[in-house]
Amino acid sequence: MRxxxxxxxxxxxxxxxxxxxxxxxxWLLAFFLLPILILLVYSVMPRGAYGGVQPGFTLxxxxxxxxxxxxxxxxxxIWLSFLCTLACLLLAYPTAFYxxxxxxxxxxxxxxxxxPFWTSSLVRTYAMIFLLRDSGLINRALMDAGLIQxxxxxxxxxxxxxxxxxxxxxxxxILPIYASIEKLDPALLEAAEGLxxxxxxxxxxxxxxxxxxxxxxxxxxxxxxxxxxFVVPDLLGGARQMMIGNLIQNQFGPSRNWPxxxxxxxxxxxxxxxxxxxxxxxxxxDDEHGTSKGRGA
Amino acid sequence: MTARRVPFAVSxxxxxxxxxxxxxxxxxxxxxxxxxxxxxxxxxxxxxWYARLAFRPDILRxxxxxxxxxxxxTLLATAMGTxxxxxxxxxxxxxxxxxxxxxxxxxxxPEIVAGVSLLVLFSWMGIALGITTIxxxxxxxxxxxxxxxxxxxxxxxxxxxxxxxxxxxxxxLSTFRRVTLPQLMPGVLAGALLAFTLxxxxxxxxxxxxxxxxTTLPLAVYSMVRKSVEPTINALSALLVMVxxxxxxxxxxxxxxxxxx
Amino acid sequence: MPASTPEQPAVEFRGVAxxxxxxxxxxxxxxxxxxxxxxxxxxxxxxxxxxxxxxxxGFETPDAGEIRLFGEAVNRRRPYERDLAMVFQSxxxxxxxxxxxxxxxxxxxxxxxxxxIRDRVxxxxxxxxxxxxxxxxxxxxxxxxxxxxxxxxxxxxxxxxRVLLLDEPLGALxxxxxxxxxxxLKALNLQLGVTFIHVTHDQEExxxxxxxxxxxxxxxxxxxxTPAEIYENPRTAFVADFIGEANFLEGKAAGxxxxxxxxGSLEGWxxxxxxxxFVVPPHWAISxxxxxxxxxxxxxxxxxxxxxxxxGENGLPATIQDLVxxxxxxxxxxxxxxxxxxxxxLRNEGQxxxxxPWNRGDSCIVAWRPEDCQVLEG
Numbered sequence: 011m012r013x014x015x016x017x018x019x020x021x022x023x024x025x026x027x028x029x030x031x032x033x034x035x036x037w038l039l040a041f042f043l044l045p046i047l048i049l050l051v052y053s054v055m056p057r058g059a060y061g062g063v064q065p066g067f068t069l070x071x072x073x074x075x076x077x078x079x080x081x082x083x084x085x086x087x088i089w090l091s092f093l094c095t096l097a098c099l100l101l102a103y104p105t106a107f108y109x110x111x112x113x114x115x116x117x118x119x120x121x122x123x124x125x126p127f128w129t130s131s132l133v134r135t136y137a138m139i140f141l142l143r144d145s146g147l148i149n150r151a152l153m154d155a156g157l158i159q160x161x162x163x164x165x166x167x168x169x170x171x172x173x174x175x176x177x178x179x180x181x182x183x184i185l186p187i188y189a190s191i192e193k194l195d196p197a198l199l200e201a202a203e204g205l206x207x208x209x210x211x212x213x214x215x216x217x218x219x220x221x222x223x224x225x226x227x228x229x230x231x232x233x234x235x236x237x238x239x240f241v242v243p244d245l246l247g248g249a250r251q252m253m254i255g256n257l258i259q260n261q262f263g264p265s266r267n268w269p270x271x272x273x274x275x276x277x278x279x280x281x282x283x284x285x286x287x288x289x290x291x292x293x294x295x296d297d298e299h300g301t302s303k304g305r306g307a
Numbered sequence: 308m309t310a311r312r313v314p315f316a317v318s319x320x321x322x323x324x325x326x327x328x329x330x331x332x333x334x335x336x337x338x339x340x341x342x343x344x345x346x347x348x349x350x351x352x353x354x355x356w357y358a359r360l361a362f363r364p365d366i367l368r369x370x371x372x373x374x375x376x377x378x379x380x381t382l383l384a385t386a387m388g389t390x391x392x393x394x395x396x397x398x399x400x401x402x403x404x405x406x407x408x409x410x411x412x413x414x415x416x417p418e419i420v421a422g423v424s425l426l427v428l429f430s431w432m433g434i435a436l437g438i439t440t441i442x443x444x445x446x447x448x449x450x451x452x453x454x455x456x457x458x459x460x461x462x463x464x465x466x467x468x469x470x471x472x473x474x475x476x477x478x479x480l481s482t483f484r485r486v487t488l489p490q491l492m493p494g495v496l497a498g499a500l501l502a503f504t505l506x507x508x509x510x511x512x513x514x515x516x517x518x519x520x521x522t523t524l525p526l527a528v529y530s531m532v533r534k535s536v537e538p539t540i541n542a543l544s545a546l547l548v549m550v551x552x553x554x555x556x557x558x559x560x561x562x563x564x565x566x567x568x
Numbered sequence: 569m570p571a572s573t574p575e576q577p578a579v580e581f582r583g584v585a586x587x588x589x590x591x592x593x594x595x596x597x598x599x600x601x602x603x604x605x606x607x608x609x610x611x612x613x614x615x616x617x618x619x620x621x622x623x624x625x626g627f628e629t630p631d632a633g634e635i636r637l638f639g640e641a642v643n644r645r646r647p648y649e650r651d652l653a654m655v656f657q658s659x660x661x662x663x664x665x666x667x668x669x670x671x672x673x674x675x676x677x678x679x680x681x682x683x684x685i686r687d688r689v690x691x692x693x694x695x696x697x698x699x700x701x702x703x704x705x706x707x708x709x710x711x712x713x714x715x716x717x718x719x720x721x722x723x724x725x726x727x728x729x730r731v732l733l734l735d736e737p738l739g740a741l742x743x744x745x746x747x748x749x750x751x752x753l754k755a756l757n758l759q760l761g762v763t764f765i766h767v768t769h770d771q772e773e774x775x776x777x778x779x780x781x782x783x784x785x786x787x788x789x790x791x792x793x794t795p796a797e798i799y800e801n802p803r804t805a806f807v808a809d810f811i812g813e814a815n816f817l818e819g820k821a822a823g824x825x826x827x828x829x830x831x832g833s834l835e836g837w838x839x840x841x842x843x844x845x846f847v848v849p850p851h852w853a854i855s856x857x858x859x860x861x862x863x864x865x866x867x868x869x870x871x872x873x874x875x876x877x878x879x880g881e882n883g884l885p886a887t888i889q890d891l892v893x894x895x896x897x898x899x900x901x902x903x904x905x906x907x908x909x910x911x912x913x914l915r916n917e918g919q920x921x922x923x924x925p926w927n928r929g930d931s932c933i934v935a936w937r938p939e940d941c942q943v944l945e946g
Contacts, residue, residue, distance in 0.1 A: 026479065027398025031406065034387035034450050041447040042413050045424035052427055101324045108321035111313050121559060126328050128501075128555045130508035132525050133544040136532050137331035140338070143536060147334060180328060230415075238417020240511055245532060255419045262423050262515065272427065275420045282417065470627050471660035473647035475674035475727065485673075489664045 046279075053272035063269055071273035080257070084277065087254040090168070090243075091236035094175040095183075098232045099225065101176070102183035106224075109184070110191040120188065127181040135245045138174050139165065142246070166248035174242035182231035190224025191217075230289045234282050254278055332548055339541035356542035366543065369527040376438060376523060377506040380445035385499040387446075388453025393487065395454070396461040397469075410451045421448065422515035429516065436518030444516045445506040452505060453498035460494025493561045500558035504551050576639035578603045578731055578763040579624065584633035586619055593619040595787045597633065601765060601780075606757045608766045608774040611784035612810065617767045620784070621733055624765065626650050638730065648677075653724035654733040657740070659716045661708035667693075667719050668704040674727045692726035693719075695756070714745045721753075725760070734766040738773065750777050771811050775799065783807050805944050808863035815864045815910045816944075817841060821854050836938060843904040846882035851943040861944045866913035868940040871900060871926065872933040883933040886910065888926050898924060902934060910934055 053071055055063040074080060109119045126134060141147050142164040149161040164170055198216055240255030247253070254274055261271025339357070343350025360366050395406055413421065425444050426436075434440060468490065472482040488495075510525040517526060524547065531540050579601040586593045594616040601607040609617040622628045623635060626647035634641050642650055653674070661670050671692055675685045693700045696718040708716055717737065724732055737753070738746045754777050757764045768774050774781050775795040782792045783806075791798060791807045802808035805816060819841025836849045839860050854860055870881075877883040886902035889909065898919075900912045912934060914924065926932065 027394040027402070030390040030394035031399065031402075034391035034454065035406065035409065037383075037387055037447060038409055038413065038450060041425065041428070041443055042416075042421065043409070045428035046416075046420070048427050048431055049420070049424040101320060101327070104317040104320035105324040108313060108317050121556070122325065122329065125552060125555060126332075128504050128508070128551050129332065130510060130525055130528075130544075130547055130551070132510040132528055132532070133335075133508075133547050134332065136528065136540060136544055137335040139532065139536060140335055140541070141331055177327065177331070180324065184324075234415055235417060238419045240419045255417070258419055258423055259514075262426060268427065271423060275423055278417055278420055282415070286415070465658060465660060467656050467658055467660040468662060470625075470647070471654070471656055471662075472673070473627075474625055474652065474654040474733075475723065476648045476677040477673075478646065478648050481677060486662060489662075 049272045049275055052269050053276050055269055057267055057269045060266060071270045072277075074270060074273070075277060083252050083254055083257055086168075086251070087237060088281065090172060090175060090253065091233050093172055094179055094236045095229050095233045097172065097176045098179050098183040099229065102180060102187055102228065103225070106184050106187040106191055109188055110194075123184045123188075124181050126178070131178055131241050134178055135174055135241050138170070138177060138246060142170055142173075165246060166250065168247070168251055171243050171247040171251050171253070174246045175236050175239060178239075178242065179232040179236060182235070183228040186227040186231065187221060187224040190221040194220055226289045230286060233285050237281050237285070238278050335541055336545040336548065339538060339545040341538065341541075344538060356538040357546075359539050360542055360546075363539075365522070366524075366527055369522050369524045372438065372521060373507055373524040376441050376445060377503045379442045380449055380506045381499050381503040383442070383446040384449035384453050384502045385495060388450045388498060388502070389457050389491065389495050391450070392454045392457035392461055393483075393491075396458055397466070410454055413448055413451050414455075418448075418511040419515075422512040425512065426515040436516055437521045440516040440518070441513055441521060441523065444512050445509060448509075448512060449502035449505050452501050453495075456498040456501060457491060457494045460491060460497075464490045497558040497561040500554045500561070504554045504558075507554075508547065508551060577601060577636075578605070578638060579607075579765065580634075580636040580639075581620075581624075582634045582636070584620075584623060584630045584635055586623060586628055586630050592787045594623070597789060599782055599789060599792050601763060604757075604761045604763055606754065606764045606766065606777055606779045608768055608778040608781040609784060610768055610771060610774040610781050610811075611790075613769060615784040616787040617769075617784045618735060621654075621735055621765065621767045624731075625652060625654050625733055651729060652731045652733055653727050653729035654735065655717075655720045655724050655737045657736040659708075659720040659740075661716055661719055661723075663708055665707075666704065667698075667706050667708070667711070668700075670708065670719060671723045671726050673723065678727075688726050689722075692722040695725060696722045697752075698722065713740055713742075714749070717741060717749065721756075725756070725762075729762065731763045731765060734764060736768055737766070738768075738770075746773070753777060775811070783810060785810070800942070802863060802942055803945050805861060805863065808942060808944065813866050813911060813913075815866065815869070816861060817843065817846070817864065817908075818859065818861050819843075819845070821856055821858050821860050823856070842906040843908060844884040846884065847938040848941055848943055849939050853943060853945050862941045863944055864910075864936055864941045866899065866911045867897070868936050869910070869912040870935045871902075871912055871914070872935050874931050874933055877933050877935055881935045881937055883935045886932055886934050888928055888930045888932055890928055891924065891926065893919070900924075900926060902932060904934070 052063055054067055054069065056066045056068050056070075058064040075084060105123070109116055109123065112119050139146070143149075144161040144163070144165070146164070148164060149158075152158045153161065194217065198220070238255050239253060240259055243251050243253040243256050244259070247256075254277060258271050258274045258278070261267045261274060265271075340352050340354070341350055342353040342355065391406075391410075395402065399406065422444075425440070425447075429436060429440050468486050469482050472486040473479075477485060508525060509523075510529060513523050513526060514529070517523065522530075524543070528540060528543055528547070531537075531543075577600040581597045581599050584597040585595055597616075597620060609620055611617045619628060623630055626642070626645060626649075630643055635643055637650060637652075662673065665673070668689055671689045672685050675688060680688075689704075690700045693703065698715065698718050703711070703715065703719075708719065711719065717740075721737070734753070738749050741749060750773060753764070753766075756762075766774075766777065775798075778795060780792065780794050781798060783790045783798060785806045791803050793801070798807065799811055802811060802814070805814075808814040808816070817839075819839035821837045822840040822845070823838050824835070836847050837851075837854050837860070838845055838847055839862070848854070848860065848862055872878075872883065874885065884904055886904050889901040889903050892899040892901070893916075896916060897913045898916050900914060902910050902912065904910060
């Protein structure tokens, strides 16, 4: 029996691959791809009773985004994600550089940089609340020091949301940049130095172009999850700092308007797609740039 | 290169980054041992808040549920993710790009989209939300991580070992059992630990696919946080952080150690 | 398994072809290997020799043709159904098993009794001159390159295979160890009577060890023969150039030799090229007025002063370009009338007591006997 099966496999060399890939592949098809397709269908169907849908086709849920209220949420989502990406880049680039140059302690630093990624987003957000709330550590410390009389409003502000987003996203920026800096051939820097490049122009002309792919990848990994964030604006931003993630949750939760929620989810997916295409394009241009430079050298 | 001096601005930024990454959690953990209930004054060391957790049946239930969900989804995801990695590395090298897309898509898709889409799927199929749906969802988002980790391990191993086993008379099944799997084990364990961590910590997806009475630990923390800020939450958070840190540290050790072998 | 008749060869390839995508890895491969023979597949990297071995081992399936082992077609048989053993270039020792368990692997797979396994593992280790007491419990990572090589060999030989495949087994060893293992492998081949099929890109190794060898180039076999046949009668320019060193001369077949130029009863052809005329022995590939290409080994050539050519020898006028001292021999590079450079290997009879009488720029005659050349095909 077993021989027979093996013989059959031998005659169809791809079949063990299909057999092994099968369970995981089907699971992802059924519980990742299929739901998203259903979501897409929901987003173009008229709203039914109790959050359901009724047969038909409509684009009204997408048209609703033209309402200033939802446009504002979209704008805030993109703006905060952009600020978050920028802040992460400013913090992560030097940090990644520092890790790459830290010699024997490199692995430890790397581990410490990645650790927050594995910590529950909820716990990290709670930690921010603990620091930022009116009776939190920062306000108490400032009041005890006599610098302020009344607590500063730190929580439920745009700044709080931004801090929370950056806090969660930083490892995603550090890792790819570190990877591209690590690959950098030290001889290149020395060569640049030998050619009389001073440190700043050495950075702009040699290091930055070579680490740009890492920056692009990191930006993508920060920007994309920020677009869909939900816990951070929910707990740190409150009702006034809604992002599109909260809108989605709202439609699937209290508002019970699933079609509109689905449309909002696809709005996020569309933004994600645009961001990814943009970055891929940038990377493509960069590659061309790199090769033409290589040929010139 | 390491001898080159790092500019002050660079090291200063690094210090800021690390402080930003770790101080909030360290403060949180420190205050889980603080006797004083309100505010920031240090009232002395205590384990009271942890002890209190033990007398909260809802927390204990949530903890048990999180463990069960974590173990089940880890088991499922590790088995399927490992097999998929073997398939991609050994049998379907050309399908790797296409399958790679399906694998990485879940990693880049915003979790909230995946979460609500599963909610829609389950309601469309008429499956009641509960532990089953949570396990299904957690397994789905863990599979890609397991596959990626095992795939990395597989790429580090020598395919000729399997050919050698076959040339010594081992058929496909014996080769997998006696040669491939032992080579793969560190990667599989690392993948399993990561899958457990993902499941144990997950909030967003679970939020949408859990039903009444199926409250995992993060969901319990969420409702506590929404209600008030109190030291028991610090204690609970500290526990979550410690579980995660240990698991990730072990996974990291396994993955690292294994590439050297 | 039906008994095979003794006259059937150990290995037979009949028109075997294999392609990867659109690039052929091997084309129309046909050859036989006799029982107990030490057979080498020799060629530059990418010539298809490793694919040939992998086809035989069963790691690849041929697209066309037939592979026979002791008379039986094995195209569709899995590697573990072929009764072969293989020594891999990287040795492919299982890192998670001790030396002992590595060697026992195949026997365990065949479900032999524990006692038999223990005895045969011990015997195999002794056969490859590894002390079982010292090495049995070690891990592969604790062994040197040469020791790993021996374990890999023991692991294959312990199964008493009918054919042993060796994929560049000595490639990773240093020169001295390589020479030592060459001798040992050859001795094992004679002692055990097992057919050895050996892949290498090292022509010296192939010549030294093989009973016969196949030279491969661009997915095809260029020539099969004994080491002497391959070296002394290379059939193509590729073989002449790849095995040892060779000088090439071209010209047109001008006619039959006569009078002074002919020596005795030799029949042959007079070839006229732009470096001069010379005589070659008869060959089926030559026809009146056709292009002819020959190869002459450096050690078959001699140097004479202008006007001193021995009767019956070919001679082409040349100028000395330089001398390269190689110890055993001295390579003299000369330029012919058409600008072509030839290398002449002269035996070193001691430069300190009997220096060569040649200096850069001297005029000379490059000479060889007409039969000391190989007419090339194609």
